[in-house]
Amino acid sequence: MAADWLGSVVSINCGDTLGVYQGRVSAVDQINQTISLTQPFHNGVKCLVPEVTFRAGDIAGLKILEIPEGSRRPIHNQPLEHTKILPASNHNGTGKQRPEASSAQNIPQKTDGIANDPAGTSPQPCSKTFVDRQTEGQNQPKNFRRRHNSWSSSSRYPNQVTPKKNGSKNGQHKARDDECFGEDLDEVPATDFDFEGNLALFDKAAVFEEIDTHERRGGGGGARSRGTPSERPPNYRHDENILESDPIVYRRIVVPHPGGKEYCTDSGLVVPSISYSMHKKLLSVAEKHGLTVEKRLEMSGVCASQMALTLLGGPNRLNPKNIHQRPTVALLCGPHIKGAQGISCGRHLANHDVDVILFLPNFVKMLEPVTNELNLFCRTEGKQVSNVKDLPDCPVDLVIHCLDCHENAFLRDQPWYKAAVEWANQNRAPVLSIDPPVTDQEQGVHAKWSLQLGLPLALGEQAGRVYLCDIGIPQKVYKEVGITYHSPFGCKFVIPLHSLQG
Known part of the structure; x- marks a missing residue:
C-alpha cells in the first residue's frame, strides 16, 4: 500500500534541470501520480517551502534512504545495489512507474546482507544522507563548527555526481559558489542582536564605584584615581609633548650691558x-x-x-x-x-x-x-x-x-x-x-x-x-x-x- 511509505526518507532525482530533492514522504496520490515531500532539501540546501510535490513524469530516479521504525528497520546503511531506484520516465506516458511500485521490492535487512557476505566483501555505503549529517554533529565538541556545504560537497564520495547545468561553465561556477557560500538557514538568527538592551545591562556607576573603593583601599596605588577636576591629569593636544621635561627657561639670553x-x-x-x-x-x-x-x-x-x-x-x-x-x-x-x-x-x-x-x-x-x-x-x-x-x-x-x-x-x-x-x-x-x-x-x-x-x-x-x-x-x-x-x-x-x- 502507498500508506506504508509515508514517513520514509527518499531522494528524488529530477534530472539536470530540476536537480535532486531529499525529504520525508508526506503524501502519495495514486490517482494523480504525485508524491509529496516535507522538510525538503534541494541539492543539499534546505528549501524555503515546507512541502513540495512531484509528478511521476518529472521523476528520473528515486532512492529510499530510510524507512520508519514502525514498518521496517532503517536501510540507510544498506549497500547501494539493494536500494530501489525508479527508472527514468518519458513525458509521453510510456515507461511510467508509480512511486508505490517500489513497495513490491523485497528489501533485505541489514543482518541478511551480513549473513550472505561472511567475508565482509559487501560494498560500503556510498554516501551519508542528510539525516546522517544532521546527527553526526551531535558527537562533536562544543567548539567544533560544522561546515554546511551544498550538494556538491558530497561529490567526494563515490557513485555521486554533482549536478551541473548542461555541462556549461556557468553551472560549474554556480556549484563552486554554492560550495563556498552555501549555509544552513536554520543557523541564521531570526532576530537582530539587541545592542541597546545588552548595553543597558552594564551598570557604569557601579563599576566606577567599585574602582574607587578598590583605590581607596590601596589596591590601585592611586595610578588611576579619577579625583577632582583639579587633581586630574591635563588633557594634551595632538601637537603637544606628553613626556615630562625640565622646566622651561624663558631667559636664555643674557647680555652684559x-x-x-x-x-x-x-x-x-x-x-x-x-x-x-x-x-x-x-x-x-x-x-x-x-x-x-x-x-x-x-x-x-x-x-x-x-x-x-x-x-x-x-x-x-x-x-x-x-x-x-x-x-x-x-x-x-x-x-x-x-x-x-x-x-x-x-x-x-x-x-x-x-x-x-x-x-x-x-x-x-x-x-x-x-x-x-x-x-x-x-x-x-x-x-x-x-x-x-x-x-x-x-x-x-x-x-x-x-x-x-x-x-x-x-x-x-x-x-x-x-x-x-x-x-x-x-x-x-x-x-x-x-x-x-x-x-x-x-x-x-x-x-x-x-x-x-x-x-x-x-x-x-x-x-x-x-x-x-x-x-x-x-x-x-x-x-x-x-x-x-x-x-x-x-x-x-x-x-x-x-x-x-x-
Whole structure:
C-alpha cells in the first residue's frame, strides 16, 4: 500500500534541470501520480517551502534512504545495489512507474546482507544522507563548527555526481559558489542582536564605584584615581609633548650691558636688546672668525628677501598663473653697508620674478661691498635709477628703506636723501626698514616693519613692528663678547618680536 511509505526518507532525482530533492514522504496520490515531500532539501540546501510535490513524469530516479521504525528497520546503511531506484520516465506516458511500485521490492535487512557476505566483501555505503549529517554533529565538541556545504560537497564520495547545468561553465561556477557560500538557514538568527538592551545591562556607576573603593583601599596605588577636576591629569593636544621635561627657561639670553629694552618671541622667550657699541663689537669678532662682510650681506639679503616675499603675498601672489600681476618693489639705498644689504635683498627679489627698482645716487667713490653687490644686481632684470624723478609716480607694492646709516648721520642733510624720503612718504606704500639705526629723532621714512640682525637694538615706536633675522653668528662668538646666548629662532630664520615695555 502507498500508506506504508509515508514517513520514509527518499531522494528524488529530477534530472539536470530540476536537480535532486531529499525529504520525508508526506503524501502519495495514486490517482494523480504525485508524491509529496516535507522538510525538503534541494541539492543539499534546505528549501524555503515546507512541502513540495512531484509528478511521476518529472521523476528520473528515486532512492529510499530510510524507512520508519514502525514498518521496517532503517536501510540507510544498506549497500547501494539493494536500494530501489525508479527508472527514468518519458513525458509521453510510456515507461511510467508509480512511486508505490517500489513497495513490491523485497528489501533485505541489514543482518541478511551480513549473513550472505561472511567475508565482509559487501560494498560500503556510498554516501551519508542528510539525516546522517544532521546527527553526526551531535558527537562533536562544543567548539567544533560544522561546515554546511551544498550538494556538491558530497561529490567526494563515490557513485555521486554533482549536478551541473548542461555541462556549461556557468553551472560549474554556480556549484563552486554554492560550495563556498552555501549555509544552513536554520543557523541564521531570526532576530537582530539587541545592542541597546545588552548595553543597558552594564551598570557604569557601579563599576566606577567599585574602582574607587578598590583605590581607596590601596589596591590601585592611586595610578588611576579619577579625583577632582583639579587633581586630574591635563588633557594634551595632538601637537603637544606628553613626556615630562625640565622646566622651561624663558631667559636664555643674557647680555652684559642691556640696551634698555626687552622683547619676547611668540613662544615667550625673552630677547634683550643691545647697544650699538655691543652690536659693532659682535660683528667685529664674528668677522675675525671668518664671518666676513660678504657672508653677512648674503645672509641678510636672503632673510630680508624672504620676509619681503611673504609681505607681498607669498604663493598667492607669486605663482605661474599670476604672472600678469608681478609685484613692484622700490629699493632706496645709500652708499654704505646698509645700502649694500638692501641691494643684496633686491637681487634675490629680482631672481623671484619681482619687478625691482633700485634707487642709488651717483657717487664718485663707493665702498667695495656696495660696488660688488651693485655689479651682481645689474646682471638681473632689475632697474637702477639715480634720480628720484625716475621713480614710479603710481604706488608700488612695497618700499624697502636702506637710506640711513648708524655712523654717518650727516647724510640726512643731503638733497637726494630728503627727496627720497619725500617720495616714500607720498607713495603711500608700506615700508620695510632693514637694520635701522637708533636715533632720538623721528625717522624721515615712516616704517611699518623693521628687520634687525642677530640681536635687536632698542628701537622706538617709529620703527614699526620689529622682526629679527639670523645672520649665522656662531654661539661661541656671542660667548667671546660676554653674551650668554641660546638661539630663539627655532625652525625659522626670521621671527617677530614683541616689546615687553610700554
